[in-house]
Amino acid sequence: MATIDLDKMDLQELRDLRKKLDKTIENYETRKRQDALAAAENAAKENGFSLSELMGEKKGGAARSANPPKFRHPENPEQTWTGKGRQPGWIKEALDGGASLEDFRI
Incomplete structure (x- = not known):
């Protein structure tokens, strides 16, 4: 891993570095989240379920009961x-x- 001497960088270089770091961290977290979701879906599938079934999600949403006419x-x-x-x-x-x-x- 390359060593960066932050003390020798000017303010704009530091800000650019922070933007790159923030973006890299965001991309890393997104990849990890996608990996975890894929692993969970595979585990559910191996046991004969879909992930949405295990999470209690219903297809089509809950139906609202209509008020009867009075x-x-x-x-x-x-x-x-x-x-x-x-x-x-x-x-x-x-x-x-x-x-x-x-x-x-x-």
């Missing part, structure tokens, strides 16, 4: 509302016309 349009049963979020226009119109929200409850 209110239904009296003339068009396909129009429903869960009672959460912005009120649909047909609910607003009915409430403005004097109807009660309970009139639409399923």
